[in-house]
Amino acid sequence: MKRLVFFFAVFAAVLFSGGTTHAAGQNTLESSKPAAGETITIAPTQLQLVFASPVGGAEAVANMGLSLSCEGNLVGLGSPVLGEDGVTISAPLTQIPANGTCTVSWELPDGSSGSFSFISAVNAPTTTVPPTDNTTQPTIPGIDGPQTISGPPERLGGPIGLARLASFIMMGALVGGLFFLQRRWFEGVEYAITERYFRIVGILATLSMYVLVSLMAASEGDSSAGSGFIPTNWSSLFDSAEGAALFARFALTLVVAWFAWIPIRVIDPSSAPIAYATLFATAITYGFDRTGGRLSTLGIALGIIHMALTLYWVGAIGVMWRVILRGPGDRDLIEALRGWSQHATWVGIGLVISGAVQAWRIDGWSYINSGHGRVVLFKTLIVAGLLFLDAVIRQFIVYKLRRARMLNQRAVYRLQRPFALSAGLSVTVLALSSWMMSMRPPNILPKDTGPTVQYAIVRDLTGADDFHVRISIDPGNVGVNQVLVELFGPKRIQQFTIDLVPSNPAFSGYSITIPITRPGGAYVAPEAGLTLRAPGEWTMTVRGTTTTGDLEPLTTTFIIADGTTVTTVPRSETTTPSTPTDSTPTPATGDTTTTTSAPPG
Numbered sequence: 001m002k003r004l005v006f007f008f009a010v011f012a013a014v015l016f017s018g019g020t021t022h023a024a025g026q027n028t029l030e031s032s033k034p035a036a037g038e039t040i041t042i043a044p045t046q047l048q049l050v051f052a053s054p055v056g057g058a059e060a061v062a063n064m065g066l067s068l069s070c071e072g073n074l075v076g077l078g079s080p081v082l083g084e085d086g087v088t089i090s091a092p093l094t095q096i097p098a099n100g101t102c103t104v105s106w107e108l109p110d111g112s113s114g115s116f117s118f119i120s121a122v123n124a125p126t127t128t129v130p131p132t133d134n135t136t137q138p139t140i141p142g143i144d145g146p147q148t149i150s151g152p153p154e155r156l157g158g159p160i161g162l163a164r165l166a167s168f169i170m171m172g173a174l175v176g177g178l179f180f181l182q183r184r185w186f187e188g189v190e191y192a193i194t195e196r197y198f199r200i201v202g203i204l205a206t207l208s209m210y211v212l213v214s215l216m217a218a219s220e221g222d223s224s225a226g227s228g229f230i231p232t233n234w235s236s237l238f239d240s241a242e243g244a245a246l247f248a249r250f251a252l253t254l255v256v257a258w259f260a261w262i263p264i265r266v267i268d269p270s271s272a273p274i275a276y277a278t279l280f281a282t283a284i285t286y287g288f289d290r291t292g293g294r295l296s297t298l299g300i301a302l303g304i305i306h307m308a309l310t311l312y313w314v315g316a317i318g319v320m321w322r323v324i325l326r327g328p329g330d331r332d333l334i335e336a337l338r339g340w341s342q343h344a345t346w347v348g349i350g351l352v353i354s355g356a357v358q359a360w361r362i363d364g365w366s367y368i369n370s371g372h373g374r375v376v377l378f379k380t381l382i383v384a385g386l387l388f389l390d391a392v393i394r395q396f397i398v399y400k401l402r403r404a405r406m407l408n409q410r411a412v413y414r415l416q417r418p419f420a421l422s423a424g425l426s427v428t429v430l431a432l433s434s435w436m437m438s439m440r441p442p443n444i445l446p447k448d449t450g451p452t453v454q455y456a457i458v459r460d461l462t463g464a465d466d467f468h469v470r471i472s473i474d475p476g477n478v479g480v481n482q483v484l485v486e487l488f489g490p491k492r493i494q495q496f497t498i499d500l501v502p503s504n505p506a507f508s509g510y511s512i513t514i515p516i517t518r519p520g521g522a523y524v525a526p527e528a529g530l531t532l533r534a535p536g537e538w539t540m541t542v543r544g545t546t547t548t549g550d551l552e553p554l555t556t557t558f559i560i561a562d563g564t565t566v567t568t569v570p571r572s573e574t575t576t577p578s579t580p581t582d583s584t585p586t587p588a589t590g591d592t593t594t595t596t597s598a599p600p601g
Contacts, residue, residue: 027112028052030087032104036116043096043494045545047077047104054086055108061089065107068093070120071100078547092547096494096517156219157438163212165434169314169427170205171249174256175282176315177201178266178275184316184339187332188323189264197323202257209250213237216246245288252282283308293362293443302361306354309347314426316340321419325412333407337415341394348387355383362441372439379432386425393418455484461542461554466490469542469554471498477561478535483524485514492518495545500538502560507534535562 033048034040047068055061061082066089068075076094083090097120107113177198181188188194210229218228220243221236228234237243255278259265266275286307287300320340324333359367359376367373393415401411456476462468466489473483487493494517501509510530514522524530532538542554 026053026110027055027108029106029114029116032116034102034118037118039119039121041121044093045494045547045549046090046092049089049104049106051087051089055082055089056110057086058082060109063109064089065105065113066091067105068097068102069105070098070102073098075102094547156215156225159225160212160215160219161434161438163208163215164437165431166208167205167212168430168434170201170208171253171282172311172314172426172430173201173318174198174205174253174260174315175279176311176313177319178256178260178263178315179279179312180316180319180340181263182266182272182275184343185319185324185332185336186267188319188336189267191323193326194319194323195263197319198260198263201318202260206253206257209253213246213250216243241288241291245285249282249285252278252285256282280308283311289437290362290444293441294364295361299358299361302354302358306351306358309350309354310430313344313347313351314430316343317419317423317426321416321423324407325416325419328409328412329407331406334401334404337397337401337407341397344390344394348390351383352387362443364443366442370442372436372441375432375436375439379429379436382425382428382432386422386429389418389422389425393422457558459540459556459558461556463554464552465546465548467542467544467551467554471540471542473558476559478533480526480529480531482526483512483530485512485522485524487514487516487519487521489519490544490546490551492546493544493551494547495543497543499541499543500532501541502532502534503537503539504534509538532560535560 028051029049030052031050033046034044047066049066055064061080064080066077066080068077075097078092078094080089080091082088099120101117102120103115103117105113105115181194213234214228215225216228217223217234217237218225220239221228221233223233234247237247259271259275259278265271284304287302287304289303289307291300293299320337324336359373363370363373363376367377396414396418400414401407404411455472455474457471457473459471460468461471468488470486470488471483472486473481475481483498485498487496496514496516498512498514499509500512510532512524512530516522536559537557538560540556540558544551
C-alpha cells in the first residue's frame with residue numbers, strides 16, 4: 001500500500017510541476033533556450049537543449065526526436081546539431097512560432113524523453129513610445145501610413161497577352177498588307193475583294209488596339225479592367241516610353257485604317273507619301289515595346305527593323321492567302337506572287353539577323369537556364385520551319401509559274417494549302433512573341449512600379465549573406481520624419497531592427513522594429529512620432545537575424561538639417577557595412593501595429 005501511495009505522489013509531482021519534465025531514461029534536461037516557463041517577445045532563431053550527460057554523439061542526435069508546437073500547430077525545425085561539449089543540442093527554427101503556449105518535446109535514442117513549455121509573444125503588437133528624456137531610446141514600429149492598399153490589383157496578364165496577340169496579327173495584316181499593295185500589287189486596289197478584306201482588317205486592328213491600350217492603361221494605373229476602357233483614364237500610359245509608344249500606335253492605327261477603307265489611297269500620288277510615312281511611323285513605335293538591356297539604342301533600332309519586316313511578312317502572306325489565291329485571275333496575280341518571291345529571301349534574312357542580335361542582347365547566352373531563353377529557342381525552331389516552307393513555295397512560283405500568263409485554278413489549288421500553313425506558322429510565331437513580352441529576359445532589369453516619391457535621404461546598404469536594405473527618410477529636417485524601409489535580401493529575416501543614434505549625446509536616438517520576415521517594405525508614417533531633434537550627423541545601424549545566426553550589421557551615417565536646408569542623396573549611393581554602434585534595440589509593448597509587406601521594385 002505504501003508503494004502505491006508513493007507511485008501516485010511521484011506521478012502527481014511530475015504532472016503538475018509546470019516546469020521541465022524529466023526524461024524517462026537515464027539522461028535529463030538541465031537547461032534550455034527558451035527556458036521552461038519563459039515568455040519570449042523576440043522570435044528565437046534556434047532551440048537549445050543542454051543535457052546533464054553526454055547524449056551519445058552526432059549519430060544519436062541525428063536519430064533523436066525533437067518537435068516544437070505552438071497552440072497545437074507544429075513549428076518547422078531544422079536538423080539538430082550537437083555542440084562540442086557533447087551535451088548541447090541546437091536546432092534552427094525555420095518558422096516564427098505563433099503566439100500562445102509552445103511545447104518542446106524531445107526523445108533520445110537511449111529512451112530518455114521529456115518536454116517543457118514556454119509562452120510565445122513574438123507577434124505582440126507594438127506602439128509608439130514617445131521620448132521622455134535624453135537617455136532613453138524609444139522603439140517605433142514599422143506601420144502603414146494614411147494610404148493603405150485595400151486589395152491586390154486585378155491580374156490582367158492573360159487578357160493583355162491575348163489582346164497583344166490579336167493586335168500583332170491584325171496590325172501585320174493591315175500595315176504589312178497595305179505596304180505589299182504599294183510595293184508589289186498596284187492593281188490589287190481595283191478589286192472589290194481587296195477593298196472588303198482591308199475594311200475588315202482595319203476594323204479588327206482598331207478594335208484590338210483599343211482593347212490592348214485599355215488593358216495596359218488599367219494595368220499601369222492599378223485600376224479595374226473596366227475603368228481602362230474610358231480614354232480619360234489613359235494618362236498612366238505616359239509614365240513610360242512603352243506606354244507612350246502604345247498610345248501613339250493606336251492613334252496611327254486610326255490613320256492607317258482610314259487609308260485601308262479605300263485602298264486606292266495608298267497609291268494615289270496625292271496621298272501616297274502620307275501613307276508611306278504613317279506605315280513607317282507605326283513600325284517605329286514597336287521599337288519601344290521593350291527598352292533596356294545591353295546596347296539599348298541598338299536594341300531600339302533592331303526592334304524597329306525586326307517588327308517592320310514581321311509586319312510586311314504577315315501582311316503579304318495574308319493578302320496572298322485571302323485575296324490573291326481566292327480564285328484564278330489575270331497576269332497581275334502571277335506578278336504579285338513573283339514579286340513576293342523576290343522580296344521574301346531578303347525579308348527572311350533580315351528577320352533572322354535582327355532577331356538573333358536582339359536575343360543575344362537581352363538574353364546573352366542564357367537560353368537554357370531562363371524561361372525567356374527557352375521560348376526563344378522554341379520560336380527559333382518554328383521560324384526555321386516557316387522559312388523552309390517559304391523556300392518551297394518560292395521554288396514552286398519561280399519554276400512552275402515562270403511561263404504562266406495567268407493564274408489558273410490548278411496553281412491556286414497547289415498554293416492555297418502551303419500559304420494557309422505559312423499563315424498558321426506566322427500566327428504561332430506571333431503568339432510566342434506575345435508570350436515573350438510578358439517575360440523578363442536575364443539582361444532586362446525588373447520594371448520599377450508604384451508611385452515615385454522623392455526622399456531627402458536615401459541609403460542603399462549591402463553586406464554579407466545577401467543582406468540588402470534601402471532606407472529612405474523625408475524630409476530630412478529636424479522634427480517629425482517619415483521612413484521607408486525596403487528589404488531585398490535575405491529571403492527570410494528575424495529581429496529586423498534599425499537604430500538611429502545622433503552624434504550629439506544630449507539628444508536621444510530611436511530603435512525601429514521592422515515587422516517583416518521576408519523581402520518587402522515597411523513604412524513609418526509621420527503619425528508614428530519619429531521626431532529627430534538633433535541637427536547634424538546621425539548614425540544608422542541595421543541589424544537582422546536569420547536561421548543560421550546574426551547577420552553582420554550594416555552601418556552608415558546621414559545628416560539631419562536644421563530646418564532650412566535639406567541634404568539630398570541620390571538613390572544610386574551604396575554604403576558598405578562597417579563597425580556597428582553601441583546602441584541596441586529596445587523591445588516594445590503596446591496596443592496596435594500594421595505592416596506593409598510587398599516585394600520592392
